[in-house]
Amino acid sequence: MTRKPTKAALPPATRASAKGPEPARSEEAPATNRATRAAERRAAIVEAAMEEFIARGFAATRLDDIARRAGVAKGTIYLHFKDKESMFEELVRIVIVPVVARLTTLPPPAGSVRDLIEAFASNFLNEVIGTRRGDLVRLIVAEGPRFPSVADFYYREVVSRGIAAMRALIELGIARGEIRQKDLARYPQILVAPAMIAVIWQSLFARHAPLDAQEMLRVHLDLIFGERSTT
Amino acid sequence: MTRKPTKAALPPATRASAKGPEPARSEEAPATNRATRAAERRAAIVEAAMEEFIARGFAATRLDDIARRAGVAKGTIYLHFKDKESMFEELVRIVIVPVVARLTTLPPPAGSVRDLIEAFASNFLNEVIGTRRGDLVRLIVAEGPRFPSVADFYYREVVSRGIAAMRALIELGIARGEIRQKDLARYPQILVAPAMIAVIWQSLFARHAPLDAQEMLRVHLDLIFGERSTT
Amino acid sequence: MTRKPTKAALPPATRASAKGPEPARSEEAPATNRATRAAERRAAIVEAAMEEFIARGFAATRLDDIARRAGVAKGTIYLHFKDKESMFEELVRIVIVPVVARLTTLPPPAGSVRDLIEAFASNFLNEVIGTRRGDLVRLIVAEGPRFPSVADFYYREVVSRGIAAMRALIELGIARGEIRQKDLARYPQILVAPAMIAVIWQSLFARHAPLDAQEMLRVHLDLIFGERSTT
Amino acid sequence: MTRKPTKAALPPATRASAKGPEPARSEEAPATNRATRAAERRAAIVEAAMEEFIARGFAATRLDDIARRAGVAKGTIYLHFKDKESMFEELVRIVIVPVVARLTTLPPPAGSVRDLIEAFASNFLNEVIGTRRGDLVRLIVAEGPRFPSVADFYYREVVSRGIAAMRALIELGIARGEIRQKDLARYPQILVAPAMIAVIWQSLFARHAPLDAQEMLRVHLDLIFGERSTT
DNA sequence: GATGAATGAGTCTTCATTCAT
DNA sequence: TATGAATGAAGACTCATTCAT
Secondary structure (H helix, E strand, O other), X not given: OOHHHHXXXXXOOOOOOOOOOOOOOOOOOOOOOHHHHXXXXXXXXXXXXXXXXXXXXXXXXXXXXXXXXXXXXXXXXXXXXXXXXXXXXXXXXXXXXXXXHHHHHOOOOOOXXXXXXXXXXXXXXXXXOOOHHHHHHHHHHHHHXXXXXXXXXXXXXXXXXXXXXXXXXXXXXXXXXXXXXXXXXXXXXXXXXXXXXXXXXXXXXXXXXXXXXXXXXXXXXXHHHOOOOOO | OOOHHHHHHOOOOOOOOOOOOXXXXXXXXXXXXXXXXXXXXXXXXXXXXXXXXXXXXXXXXXXXXXXXXXXXXXXHHHHHOOOHHHHHHHHHHHHHHHHHHHHHHOOOOOOOHHHHHHHHHHHHHHHOOOOHHHHHHHHHHHHHHHOHHXXXXXXXXXXXXXXXXXXXXXXXXXXXXXXXXXXXXXXXXHHXXXXXXXXXXXXXXXXXXXXXXXXXXHHHHHHHHOOOOOO | OOXXXXXXXXXXXXXXXXXXXXXXXXXXXXXXXXXXXXXXXXHHHHHHHHXXXXXXXXXXXXXXXXXXHHOOOHHHHHHHOOOXXXXXXXXXXXXXXXXXXXXXXXOOOOOOHHHHHHHHHHHHHHHOOOOHHHHHHHHHHHHHHHOHHHHHHHHHHHHHHHHHHHHHHHHHHHHHOOOOOHHHHHOHHHHHHHHHHHHHHHHHOOOOOOOOHHHHHHHHHHHHHOOOOOO | OOHHHHHHHOXXXXXXXXXXXXXXXXXXXXXXOHHHHHHHHHHHHHHHHHHHHHHHOOXXXXXXXXXXXXXXXXXXXXXXXXXXXXXXXHHHHHHHHXXXXXXXXXXXXXXXXXXXXXXXXXXXXXXXXXXXHHHHHHHHHHHHHHOHHHHHHHHHHHHHHHHHHHHHHHHHHHHOOOOOOHHHHHOXXXXXXXXXXXXXXXXXXXXXXXXXXXXXXXXXXXXXXXXXXOO
């Protein structure tokens, strides 16, 4: 048996690690109207599916488990999603869209470029690295080749925008004299690389060698902007 | 069905599709004695399995496909591996060990630290980024959480050693005055991050936005060592 | 999946596909009082169910489709019928009873026996062969073995009566000297056989080889009554 | 529950009513080589599937039941047939082809046309009416509209040939003066109609009113050829 | 050793039926 | 009465693993 051991290796999941505002499990709030109930259920399914897909990957995830975790019957899933595959694809969209929305709103044009980027980094540290959102990034890396539409979506919505935003910042930094190396603007990936590595590191190796992502990012920024006199 | 679309996206494999009477053995030498034959078969299985696992991930890979691609019968796989799961785990070891062996041999004590690292990078560019070996890295990222033993092994054999080696180089660079930022030695991950990002980028986004990995790595080294006067 | 191809072959029904806010009631009069409304709904369900059962057979018909076609909610069906099975059984009764009623009324004591039978045949041609009613016959042939009660009912109400009526006519024909072969009265089935074959032929083979049922029946009657001098 | 009652209505099938030369169940003959075993299994599956499809119709038949009846595991069916649907389609071909083969061989040009047709009829009586083969005809009538390919095949292989053969015989009969009514050659269906009705009658109404098919066919032939002086 | 037919547990998906609104 | 969201039992199909040849 192949899948069983795989399951055994992953204890019934971390469960109650509700990410959204509320677990939206049933039995709790009676809720009032039907639409609300339906929305809650849908949210519960999304939440549960995310958890399971992250824990086991697409192919090894069982809809049965998602249903159980969401506290709904198996058939209910099919009231919200066409099938497992499109559930996965929609899921990524559902989870990513609000993140993108927030990010595109954020940038308050304050202080120096370094301050701006540090704000970004700090945000990233709190909201992505080591969180469910970080795991989602790893999930996309894992399943991307088998779900081109997911990779496409992620590139379009997140990567290309992120790269563009970083490039703009870098160019600003160069213009203001904060960044010396002009070529950096051609490869904004360099700016983000350590952050991405931190995300992956936390998923895979945190157990063996915990990584102080915050400090690493600071060192990286020092590399780009020069070390700060004031720490 | 879970795999159908995935299969559609991945045409029935690029290799052997022998279906007729002839087993289509591994194309190499005819070989004479039994031990050799067995070793060849095993090698063919390893090769085929790697290919399939990389293309579809662990759960979605069918032993049937591996067998067909390797030109052996399904049962034969079980003469070499206990089951699918341990096959996967052994596989990673089998493929990684020679790579590590080569890397630990490599370091030719030549010129400057930057030259050394550039040699490394160049090697990495040719042998990893955009190759099967690069895909293996993505595979480990993908399956790591479900195969702790694989993640462990990879950390122990590759990551920790790589980090240690990089740290040694960085310290050497600092000692020789080639690298100004002392803190870098605490986070050798920063040195490797762009290379890893390049690996992942090629798997996922090459189609949308091809990345000139070589040039990116050069820019990154300029950042660390300062821009070269000559170039 | 069992039904997919079947569905593909049968475009989502020719009728109502109302999905929007409006229930798309039965198109007839708006009706005022409740009893009337209920009766109308029931009629719509019966009509829709018949259509679907004929198109797909009992097992492959979905209550969902019936409801949609009838323009009612799925639950409404259960206000009128106990379950799918008894719905099917009642349906056949509901549809057949008025037909039988009409037939037993028909026989206008006109001219010769041949004229009488020709009147019958002509009626059958117009009202059964190639119509919904003809498909019902095929449906009963198809589902009879799985619905003994339906077969029983059909035998009792239609077949045995029809046979008896035909026998009476044949005997009359023999008595009057119109029919020479006396044994025919023992097998009135022979008289009806071509008509039944025509019904089935239209369902199955009309596409390959259209059949002029009217002319065939005429030839058949000529066989029994002798060819007419005038025609 | 819809399918359960349907099942209940049909007691676990008549089972041991093996039609072919031998039941080909397992456990009996040890068989020698693999190919033979496989062929036996395939035959058992075909036999079992026919039985079940006839008893319940396509949609209501469960592969589980077919497997159980054939004495094989569910998966084994898929070694021989792509899916339920193509199993059904192939089945009809598999069962019909040898029948057609035999029929096209049969006709020994002996005696009078009536004798020839009586030989046919007698054959039909023994080999079709009231047998598995007869049920198959009913099955095709039942499922034809949902399986155009089956109806097509049946028309091409059986119906059109049968009609052509009957027409030839009728024309011969007319030429020899055995058949008076010339128009009959235009509708050979009339010649076959009572036989078909007998087939259907036996499936549906035998319980209520057994039909002496042999005698009925004789009467029908008397109608066409004139009553025999000797009998 | 090598084979590949056979197995049957496991998974996705459907749909008749129920019931709170 | 009418609704339709929710349920979960049932059924088609897959595939890792075994074992007789």
